[in-house]
Amino acid sequence: MATYKPFILLNLRTILAIYMEYNFESIERDAKNKWKEQDVYKVSNKSDKPKFYILDMFPYPSGAGLHVGHPLGYIASDIYARYKRMKGFNVLHPMGFDAFGLPAEQYALETGQHPVNTTEKNIARYHEQLDNIGFCYDWSREFRTSDKKYYRWTQWIFLQLFNSFLDRKLQKAVPISTLVAAFEQEGNTNHTCPGDAAIRFTAAEWKAYSEKQQQDILMHYRLAFCGYGEVNWCEALGTVLANDEVVNGVSERGGHPVVKKKLRQWYLRITEYADRLLQGLETVDFSEAMKEMQRNWIGKSVGAQLSFKVQDSAHTIAVFTTRPDTIFGVDFMVLAPEHDLVAGITTAAQQQQVQEYIDHVKSRSERERMAEKKISGCFTGAYAVHPFTGKTIPVWISEYVLAGYGTGAIMAVPCGDERDHKFAQHFNIPITNIVGEKYTGEEAYSEKDFTLVNSDFINGLLPKEAAAKVIERMLADGLGAAKVNFKMRDAAFSRQRYWGEPFPIKWKDGIAYPLDESELPLELPYVDKYGPGPDGEGPLANIEEWVNLTPSPSPRERGTDIPNTSPKERGADIPNASPKERGNDIPNSSPEERGTDIPNTSPRERGNDIPDPASETEHQESATTRFINSTVDEWSKTIQFAKQHRKEPTVEEDKMWQALRNRNVGGFKFRRQHPIAGYIPDFVCLEKKLIVEIDGGYHNEPEQIKFDNARAEWLKEQGFSMLRFTNNEVNQNINTVLDTIARELVAKHTEPEQYNENSTSANADGLAHSGTPLPRRGDGGEVKRETNTMPGYAGSSWYFLRFMDPHNEHEFADRAATDYWNQVDIYIGGTEHAVGHLLYSRMWTKALYDLGFIGFDEPFKKLVNQGMIQGVSGITKVVIVNKSGDLIIKDNGTDNITGIDALLVDRDFHHDFNSNYTIVELHIPIEYLEIISGKYFLSNENLNRLKKESYRFTNARFLTLEDYKIIGVEDLTIGEEGELRRDGIFLASLVEKMSKSKYNVVNPDEIIAQYGADTFRMYEMFLGPLDVSKPWDTKGIEGVHRFLRKFWRMYNDDTKGWIVTAEAATEAELKALHKTIKKIEQDTERFSFNTAVSQFMIVVNELNDLNCHKRSILEPLVQLITPYAPHIAEELWQQLGNEGSVVAAAFPKWEEQYVAENSKLYPVAINGKTRTELEFALDAFEEDIKATVMANEIVQKWLEGKAPKKVIFVRGKMINVVL
RNA sequence: GCGGGUGUGGUGAAAUUGGUAGACACGCUAGACUUAGGAUCUAGUGCUGCGAGGCUUGGGGGUUCGAGUCCCUCCACCCGCACCA
Helix, strand or coil: CCCHHHHHHHCCHHHHHHHHCCCHHHHHHHHHHHHHHHCCCCCCCCCCCCEEEEEECCCCCCCCCCCCCHHHHHHHHHHHHHHHHHCCCEEECCCCECCCCHHHHHHHHHHCCCHHHHHHHHHHHHHHHHHHHCCCCCHHHCCECCCHHHHHHHHHHHHHHHCEEEECCCCEEEEHHHHHHHHHHHCCCCCCCCCCCCCCCCHHHHHHCCHHHHHHHHHCCECEEEEEEEEEEECCCCEEECHHHEECCEECCCCCECEEEEEEEEEECHHHHHHHHHHHHHHCECCHHHHHHHHHHHCEEEEEEEEEEECCCCCEEEEEECCHHHHHHCCEEEECCCCCHHHHHCCHHHHHHHHHHHHHHHCCCHHHHHHCCCCCCEEEEEEEECCCCCCEEEEEECCCCCCCCCCCEEEECCCCCHHHHHHHHHCCCCCCCCCHHHCCCCCCCCCCCCCCCCCHHHCCCCHHHHHHHHHHHHHHHCCEEEEEEECCCCEECCECCCCCCECCEEEECCEEEECCHHHCCCCCCCCCCCCCCHHHCCHHHHCHHHHECCCCCCHHHHCCCCCCCCHHHHHCCCCCCCCCCCHHHCCCCCHHHHCCCCCCCCCCCCHHHCCCHHHHHHCCCCHHHHHHCCCHHHHHHHHHHHHHHHHCCCHHHHHHHHHHCCCCCCCCCCEECCCECCECCCEEECCCCEEEEEECCCCCCHHHHHHHHHHHHHHHHCCCEEEEEEHHHHHHCHHHHHHHHHHHHHHCCCCCCCCCCCCCCCCCCCCCCCCCCCCCCCCCCCEEECCCECCCHHHHCCHHHHCCCCCCCCCCCCHHHHHHHCCECEEEEEHHHCCCHHHHHHHHHHHHHHCCCCCCCCCECEEEEECCEEEEEEEEEEECECCCCCECCCCCCCCCCCCCCCCEECCCCCCCCCCCCCEEEEEECHHHCEEECCEEEEEHHHHHHHHHHCHHHCCCCECCHHHHHHHCCCCCCCCCCCCEECCEEECEEEEEECCHHHCCCCCCHHHHHHHCHHHHHHHHHHCCCCCCCEECCCCCHHHHHHHHHHHHHCCEECCCEECCECCCCCHHHHHHHHHHHHHHHHHHHCCCHHHHHHHHHHHHHHHHHCCCCEHHHHHHHHHHHCCCCHHHHHHHHHHCCCCCCHHHCCCCCCCHHHHCCCEEEEEEEECCEEEEEEEEECCCCHHHHHHHHHHCHHHHHHHCCCCCCEEEEECCCEEEEEC
8 A cells, every 4th residue: 555655764753643543534444545546345246266156136226325224234144245355255146127117207206307317326426335335246247127238138027927827737937839839729728717717718719819819818828918906096196106205095195085996907916926935935045934924925825716696686706715514504604795796686675884984994094904803894785696595695895805816706714704693793693603512602613623513514524524515415406616815916016106217018909019119129218297197097108109019090090089190290289288387277376266367468478389380390299298297396386276276166166066076967976176288177087088168257358369269279179078067057047057068968978088097087986897898908909018017126126137238238147157146145124125126036037037047946045034124203283274374183092192292284184084083293303303311302402404495394484382281182281301301302213124205314424434343343243133124323323333443452552563473372372363354254154143243242251351452363354354344454554564455364263272161160050050269170070070060069058958869060061050 | 804923131132941030232330541541451340228138031820849941821022924135
């Protein structure tokens, strides 16, 4: 290191002292530079050393940057990688980025910044942060999933999955072409259809099918297939939400209503791999807990599927049960409320109740339904017929049955199943006892150790025997069959989002055609708007130039429903200004003003609103796209305006709404102030595409008229028609108005598919039924691209393969490379990936193996789980107030709200006002919090800052004492003590996952700046066992830093400089060293890094006590610490005069002769309690030891003259005298 | 609700196979050195008791000569539950 030469020459003590202190900044900078210059981490695919592949779970580059939780696993893998390398392995230890994902898109929606840019920025930051910590990644292998060079191969693998099916007899993936060949020979007799077992056909039938029919059948076999699935749909946000984004039926963000909606989705047929995924668990080294979680998720259950006829009806209800033996204990049946049959079997008398119950359930997330303790349900009025006894069984619906599990229907056996039992009790359904005495009537008996009673032909049998007999009988009677069921569902593989891999699929006549390999990659088009497309489709649906692959026929030929002209031509029709600019589209004035509002800007100022034909050519973008899909900001404003209007109707609007609502007119549903693109009509019937407007007076400004006409034209293109009425008409003769509307509704014929915001909502219950024709992309002769994109786990399902050969442009990875590196030897990551990512990547690996692309079928040989470093969040409860500042209190009296520590008010925080409380918990970003005597404190000052900087808190304020009285908290005093002070409030704190969404993220940068990377690395390891979760806390980091300084001072004295000597080591010093080598090696091998760090501390203490500065001891110690603290090791390695980097040095070997003990200080216990200690040689005779023990004075004292009952001696462990 | 995990001093924790509970640190107390100390060093530190001793690994029960460790049961907290990745 060049920097040291000058001061050696100068020999200035003062400079020496400065340099000789542990100056981690320069040490770490120099070490990093050296590694970079010498490219020490470059890994070759060719080596005569044994290979070792160690991998961290793929990070998503979040905007919050790396937090202190991430490096925990990375440091562990880095230590292990460095250790293995020093042990003589060729180690692959790469890093890259799982860069597609929702947060970037969400951020784009909020800020308008393109995900490409934010992702790039985030990765750069991650990179910098990772480098800061001194990881030994081979960065030449880095890639990101959002790079087309990478996702090209994600798309390619998708095509392999699309073009394959799982041959159940061979239990492996096989090209779909072999299936087609089989169909042509023999129909599908030897290939039961996994998507729908009812599909049966002969070779002749197959050949007679149309291409469409054939392709539909093949779709039921493909490993990647397209189907329909229910999602949480939020109309206001125009997007699909995850279960945990839905709280009490409204969106977590913004509090908008959420309903279930069926959308076209891609899936991976992972269920076909269920058995192999189970078996594969036997061959991998995962923790038992992890395997158990996977088994549980796969949820294999063996039972029977049988069908019950519905009385007086052609319908049958299919149920799956694991307990066919309880068939005679069936007292009722329960269908999932969204079950297809519900509408068909509900009797007229029960219609209303069932509808109300469905409406209730519709807004509930699956999570809420599963966690609900309150029993609810509704009788359909229908009865099923018992297949053996002919007894009639009432059919209920209840939220505890989920449509996605099994058949979505259960036969309820209350005496044998706790949930069924509670349900029966709650609804007073008589319970049949088939268990005998073991059933008490109090609760269900679910064990299987009884003999059946009241069970016809299986009376007296044990459940196991009975089950077999029932299945036999069902089979004979054609009522059902044994069946293996999996809880696991096929993996939804598409998102209605922008920031993901586009599907290499195009649609024509409802058939999905794969792109040719030569057409890959199908690049994700650049957009500058991320709003949703029509019909719940993703943003890509808005880019017509990209979606449409064939020129469509002219409007004249096709009618008027789709704007199919070129963007240029269409440009003139459509105002492309923002809603705000468009002025009267979205009035932001009061209702009174709205009736007559005329833009008060001059035409010239507003010139851009109405496109000038001369400037059309500049419109690169489809104007229609722009109109429908204005910026998200504009869209959300539109929605806000719509909401506002709904709340503040004019007299006439309200009158009209009372008349139109609840399907009063012609049975059609009307919505009021419902946004259509950027336009908010007063009333609209979406089903019939009829708009009803009430105007205080027609617009008369020429510009306004021109604009109105343009808008009307556009709406007409979309198939909408409009009726206009004046306020007078409504006031004076509303019946005439309603007649006009009714006539128009009946007369109007609508094309169901264009701008139908929810094609399934036409059903009376508002739920989608699978029998309902759903819109298919590419019907009607056009060729259109798939507009869904792949989910976050697409790219991460195979990335471990790409690292083996990351820059290959001809295949996803060279076979020689995948053969060489093979499985990941150690995979480190959190348990939160137990079932998602780990199962998907296992499935992809199996499919690629089956198809012959790789030579192993399990990706990860050994899995090491890292615990989570949790964050400590500051929580406050929020009281909602209405717009005028009144507190909204809803308290049903069953609980009280006096426990409130809530001190913030947020007027924009919409929440479910139907629940009992309008108090919710909110996270306060920790950067705004101070810690006062161990508690989070939010000061007035910081609250004001927060209000300015975060939209969530714009209207927040602290509650006053008066507010508290309103809430009912009387005894609160504002003062210096307690929760509430004049200068701020104390918050509750909560230990939970460190995550941007919880506003509790701590960055490592500051810590590293203060203490250095080596301290940070060792501290994170010292914190505790790798797999245990703990909250982040910097207490104790001083101790680790102090240790490193102490370590440094063994080599470099602050004043004397270099103090390492060449003296020969003593026995004690050698023992300390070799004991340490042994322990570090063992601890590192078993990922016990915290105890390893402790051992380093111990040996430094010992050597300090021995005043040892000998090279023969200290040099191996540098090698030993290299994996843990590489920077300081590199520096000392140089100072010791070594050439080359310590990174490439060997790990020291320990020798038995120095470690061996020859005596042991035995604990001597009386009745198991240690009373004294005695030292004996390890090979001393047992009799001699016992004699000495008995003679011992302390032992004698405890014996009190009596003879011991027994003396237990365990060599090398302990001695126990039993009295 | 289902599945998984974790509970040991004031704090992070250690105890690899059932064998001295609390190693190693943080913090705290006292002292030394020093112009100074957020540097360094020394001693003490689970609780309780003057002491001998007694008590102590989330609570309760069990197995054993001996249990933090094995078994049963209860409690608390954390993670996952299919569109966060």
